[in-house]
Amino acid sequence: MSTENIELLEKRKAQVHDGKGAFEMACEKASVAGSVSQRACSFCGSRVVLYPIADALHIVHGPIGCAAYTWDIRGALSSGPNLHRLSFSTDMQEQDVVYGGEKKLAAAIRELAKAYVPKAVFVYATCIVGVIGDDVKAVCKSAEAELGTPIIPVDSEGFKGSKKAGYHAACDALMNHLVGTGDISDVKPHSINILGDFNLAGEIWMIEDYYKKMGVDVVCRITGDGRVEDIRKMHGAALNVVQCSGSVTRLAEMIKQKYGIPYIRVSYFGIEDMSRSLYDVAEVFKDDPTIMERAKALVASEVKRIMPELMRMKKDLEGKRAAIYTGGAFKVFSLVRSLRTIGMKSVVAGSQTGTREDYQQLHELCDEGAVLLDDTNPDELAKFVLEKDVDLFIGGVKERPIAYKLGVAFCDHNHERKIALAGFEGLVNFAKEVHASVMSPVWKFVPRRANPKPKEHTAPRSMPIGCTPAMCMSCTSSTCGGGS
Numbered sequence: 001m002s003t004e005n006i007e008l009l010e011k012r013k014a015q016v017h018d019g020k021g022a023f024e025m026a027c028e029k030a031s032v033a034g035s036v037s038q039r040a041c042s043f044c045g046s047r048v049v050l051y052p053i054a055d056a057l058h059i060v061h062g063p064i065g066c067a068a069y070t071w072d073i074r075g076a077l078s079s080g081p082n083l084h085r086l087s088f089s090t091d092m093q094e095q096d097v098v099y100g101g102e103k104k105l106a107a108a109i110r111e112l113a114k115a116y117v118p119k120a121v122f123v124y125a126t127c128i129v130g131v132i133g134d135d136v137k138a139v140c141k142s143a144e145a146e147l148g149t150p151i152i153p154v155d156s157e158g159f160k161g162s163k164k165a166g167y168h169a170a171c172d173a174l175m176n177h178l179v180g181t182g183d184i185s186d187v188k189p190h191s192i193n194i195l196g197d198f199n200l201a202g203e204i205w206m207i208e209d210y211y212k213k214m215g216v217d218v219v220c221r222i223t224g225d226g227r228v229e230d231i232r233k234m235h236g237a238a239l240n241v242v243q244c245s246g247s248v249t250r251l252a253e254m255i256k257q258k259y260g261i262p263y264i265r266v267s268y269f270g271i272e273d274m275s276r277s278l279y280d281v282a283e284v285f286k287d288d289p290t291i292m293e294r295a296k297a298l299v300a301s302e303v304k305r306i307m308p309e310l311m312r313m314k315k316d317l318e319g320k321r322a323a324i325y326t327g328g329a330f331k332v333f334s335l336v337r338s339l340r341t342i343g344m345k346s347v348v349a350g351s352q353t354g355t356r357e358d359y360q361q362l363h364e365l366c367d368e369g370a371v372l373l374d375d376t377n378p379d380e381l382a383k384f385v386l387e388k389d390v391d392l393f394i395g396g397v398k399e400r401p402i403a404y405k406l407g408v409a410f411c412d413h414n415h416e417r418k419i420a421l422a423g424f425e426g427l428v429n430f431a432k433e434v435h436a437s438v439m440s441p442v443w444k445f446v447p448r449r450a451n452p453k454p455k456e457h458t459a460p461r462s463m464p465i466g467c468t469p470a471m472c473m474s475c476t477s478s479t480c481g482g483g484s
């Protein structure tokens with residue numbers, strides 16, 4: 001398998017750092033036409049953030065194709081209601097496009113709200129709705145007055161920008177319609193909101209348990225295992241703890257502006273970042289020193305518990321090489337650190353929505369010579385995965401086929417996973433998955449391993465005793481000096 005024919009597009013070159021020379025990278029730009037970006041549309045971004053609110057009804061106003069993005073693709077878990085697992089669409093047809101889809105939308109909201117009695121209804125605008133100019137806000141407003149339930153329009157027309165524009169639309173919808181509308185008289189002083197975890201495999205329950213053990217209360221989860229009533233009173237918490245920075249920092253920032261509630265950025269992946277997430281919260285509540293004491297005791301006992309197993313796997317994984325590509329950049333930092341804990345190097349790293357500061361930090365964190373990619377595409381990923389000869393690719397649903405086609409072990413750290421990878425226990429799960437995948441004997445038989453690259457020399461001058469020129473030309477030994 002060769003990368004010789006894979007050329008970077010001229011307009012993409014500034015968003016790629018090839019690991020050589022001074023560090024300089026462009027980012028936060030619209031995707032280059034023709035580059036087949038790994039990014040999703042704005043509608044997808046909004047859906048990612050809001051969909052896990054489990055007692056709300058989610059209606060996609062658009063053609064049925066947009067509604068393909070359902071719970072089955074990103075299965076956020078709920079400890080109670082499961083309304084979010086149903087996917088509703090107005091299924092716009094040609095006539096709706098010509099004459100408008102407002103009546104159809106109003107009828108859908110009315111019918112569904114009566115059938116399911118949700119705590120709120122989110123109505124997502126898709127591309128065609130923006131093109132034909134349906135007044136989604138007006139329909140929602142009139143339905144809310146009629147039904148007495150919050151009916152929340154989400155300005156998520158797919159063409160508005162990247163997935164990040166959709167994140168912003170979701171945050172705006174929450175801020176403008178729910179946050180600050182609940183009674184906060186029962187909220188305790190040492191309390192937080194957990195923002196930016198989507199509870200794909202029960203992570204939010206693990207994290208909440210850690211905070212509770214420290215003596216810190218959780219008011220609201222945005223949005224994994226989310227509830228409308230909790231979002232209404234999240235302005236009562238003393239601190240917002242933001243994990244997925246790309247998706248929900250805007251909400252934390254707006255709450256800070258309006259209610260004066262500070263926020264911190266955290267990550268729950270890997271020993272260092274998980275511990276830091278607990279210590280940073282304890283720091284904010286230093287009026288009660290027992291919170292920090294309990295945090296330290298918890299970290300000490302968890303690290304002691306998981307270390308022997310991690311070290312056992314590290315023996316096999318030492319020196320193996322990984323490529324990482326995720327939606328937000330903050331997760332990449334944790335993954336680089338987690339891989340280092342189990343002996344692996346990160347040689348390719350990138351994200352869909354990283355900022356200049358993110359990439360600078362990533363450049364400092366990654367191993368020497370690592371390739372960094374902003375808003376990349378399948379061609380570039382294939383090129384660098386092969387050139388850096390990685391043993392593992394960590395990504396999501398769109399990166400999985402790239403890895404398998406190239407014959408590279410893969411670890412899903414995104415939508416489709418069913419195993420919790422956050423917290424201390426999550427790091428053990430992550431290491432087990434990486435170990436099982438990287439150490440599988442199957443990779444010996446994939447084309448790039450079964451037919452390794454021919455050695456660079458083609459004209460042997462001297463050969464070890466017993467070798468012939470014909471043997472030398474097809475030999476794969478990397479130790480004999482290539483006959484030179």
Ligand code: SF4
Pocket residue numbers: 041042043044062065066125126127128157158159
């Ligand atoms: S780009 Fe537009 S049409 Fe495609 S899924 Fe997104 S909203 Fe729907």
